[in-house]
Amino acid sequence: MSLLAEMNQKALNLGLPLSVHLDITYRCNERCAHCYLDHDDHGEMTTAEIVDVLTQLASAGVFFLSLSGGEVLMRRDFFEIVEQARQLLFNVKVKTNGVMIRENEAARLRQLGVEQIQISVYSHRPEVHDAITKLPGSLKRTIQAIRFLKSQGLKVTIANVLMAGNFSDQAGVMTLAGKLGVAYTLDPTITPRMDGDTSILSLRIPGSELKQVFHSQELVGNVEEFCAPPPAPGEDIMEGFPCSAGHTACYISPYGDVFPCVQFPLPSGNVRRQKFLDIWRHSPQLQEVRSIRARDLPTCSTCAHVGTCTRCPGLAYMEGNMRGPSTADCEKSFQRTGIPSANMLTWTRAGSAGPLIQIQSLALASSAAFEGR
Amino acid sequence: MAEKYIARSSAIAARLVGDEMMVMSAADSTFFILNEVASAIWQAADGCTPLSEIVAGKICQEFDVDREQAQRGADRFVDELSQHGILRVSDQPIINSSASPESR
Numbered sequence: 444m445s446l447l448a449e450m451n452q453k454a455l456n457l458g459l460p461l462s463v464h465l466d467i468t469y470r471c472n473e474r475c476a477h478c479y480l481d482h483d484d485h486g487e488m489t490t491a492e493i494v495d496v497l498t499q500l501a502s503a504g505v506f507f508l509s510l511s512g513g514e515v516l517m518r519r520d521f522f523e524i525v526e527q528a529r530q531l532l533f534n535v536k537v538k539t540n541g542v543m544i545r546e547n548e549a550a551r552l553r554q555l556g557v558e559q560i561q562i563s564v565y566s567h568r569p570e571v572h573d574a575i576t577k578l579p580g581s582l583k584r585t586i587q588a589i590r591f592l593k594s595q596g597l598k599v600t601i602a603n604v605l606m607a608g609n610f611s612d613q614a615g616v617m618t619l620a621g622k623l624g625v626a627y628t629l630d631p632t633i634t635p636r637m638d639g640d641t642s643i644l645s646l647r648i649p650g651s652e653l654k655q656v657f658h659s660q661e662l663v664g665n666v667e668e669f670c671a672p673p674p675a676p677g678e679d680i681m682e683g684f685p686c687s688a689g690h691t692a693c694y695i696s697p698y699g700d701v702f703p704c705v706q707f708p709l710p711s712g713n714v715r716r717q718k719f720l721d722i723w724r725h726s727p728q729l730q731e732v733r734s735i736r737a738r739d740l741p742t743c744s745t746c747a748h749v750g751t752c753t754r755c756p757g758l759a760y761m762e763g764n765m766r767g768p769s770t771a772d773c774e775k776s777f778q779r780t781g782i783p784s785a786n787m788l789t790w791t792r793a794g795s796a797g798p799l800i801q802i803q804s805l806a807l808a809s810s811a812a813f814e815g816r
Numbered sequence: 817m818a819e820k821y822i823a824r825s826s827a828i829a830a831r832l833v834g835d836e837m838m839v840m841s842a843a844d845s846t847f848f849i850l851n852e853v854a855s856a857i858w859q860a861a862d863g864c865t866p867l868s869e870i871v872a873g874k875i876c877q878e879f880d881v882d883r884e885q886a887q888r889g890a891d892r893f894v895d896e897l898s899q900h901g902i903l904r905v906s907d908q909p910i911i912n913s914s915a916s917p918e919s920r
Contacts, residue, residue: 446847446848446849447847449849450833450836450838450849453834453836454833457833457834461833501831504831504833505831506829506833506838529826532828532829532830533831534829534840534842535829556826556827556828556829556842557842558829558840558842558845598845
């Protein structure tokens with residue numbers, strides 16, 4: 444077990460929130476096609492409120508702090524917030540589009556000891572990237588920002604969200620990351636908007652393309668191992684929980700709302716009305732999330748993928764039931780292994796597809812598997 | 817032998833998790849877990865108190881260990897962490913030591 448895994452386990456045993464994702468604003472200078480946020484300011488926390496929250500988080504045991512948005516640099520007090528966070532000795536990761544980062548900003552981030560900067564890049568081609576961000580010239584500025592950050596010796600990761608409109612540019616972005624000397628990560632997950640609007644889910648890449656991703660040695664390493672059929676789940680799997688959301692991690696919005704995760708919009712308290720630790724320890728919503736084990740999931744506990752699925756309880760919650768399946772993850776498990784999930788078999792029997800999934804290629808690809816049952 | 821003064825670097829992330837301290841170097845992302853004794857030395861590293869005094873006044877008393885043995889262990893610990901820039905070491909008191917993380 445790595446030292447980090449060891450500390451994660453210890454934090455879990457002690458009930459400590461080791462990681463917090465704090466969005467300091469939802470305002471943004473880009474208008475990305477897939478974004479789930481409302482970019483108006485509905486009353487963000489003030490600098491003093493954020494500093495107070497940071498102090499509470501440090502006392503509660505938080506080590507990893509992700510500062511994100513919106514675009515973090517839209518806040519004039521961004522560097523003041525980072526400075527306070529570093530004085531409180533958080534390991535700080537900043538997520539940004541980089542458009543507002545020039546030499547001075549990069550130098551300041553280095554001086555403050557930020558551990559990592561994650562920058563969104565959607566394509567290596569300006570006409571594709573800028574069409575997604577709806578900000579002309581954004582790719583050029585983002586790449587310049589990466590160069591400024593690299594010249595300061597900062598650790599930079601390009602995050603590449605994959606959508607139907609940029610899937611064919613994935614290799615180009617990966618090559619760009621290599622040329623810039625930065626890490627690369629991709630994410631094929633598109634989530635519903637925070638107001639419940641699911642229209643942006645039409646941007647998700649279809650199953651056939653997801654399958655290409657999962658079967659790319661360059662992206663997943665050992666394909667045979669990554670795409671192997673799931674082993675039979677043991678008792679430890681059935682007693683396990685799906686992810687760190689609410690267990691050792693949580694999310695705080697610019698308005699002080701606390702959720703189990705940025706992708707799990709279950710309101711669990713507000714730091715403007717309650718102390719963070721009160722919410723963390725006593726929120727009925729977080730306690731409910733923590734109480735759920737794999738054996739408690741009506742459909743997923745019967746699924747062959749239960750031990751290996753990336754099931755997101757937040758996406759399941761957005762589909763209507765935090766104990767239910769997350770159809771996007773059913774799709775991932777299927778495209779990875781070729782074995783349909785228990786949830787997919789339910790749709791087939793019922794003669795209908797789940798509401799949040801594009802099944803055209805799934806129906807074609809899986810027909811043989813279904814016929815054999 | 818010259819006195820050794822130690823101060824926590826500000827270029828680190830650190831947090832107490834139970835009785836152990838998680839420390840990560842912001843410079844090279846090296847990750848350390850300090851046990852209870854090492855955490856106590858770390859917390860006492862204010863730049864002003866000599867290491868020998870930390871060992872005699874804190875470590876030996878709190879952990880019931882032999883002074884020579886504790887001093888050897890403390891010297892090794894300080895050497896290792898200073899090599900990663902996590903502790904600053906000087907034979908003079910270090911005036912501008914980092915803000916104290918000890919209670920967190």
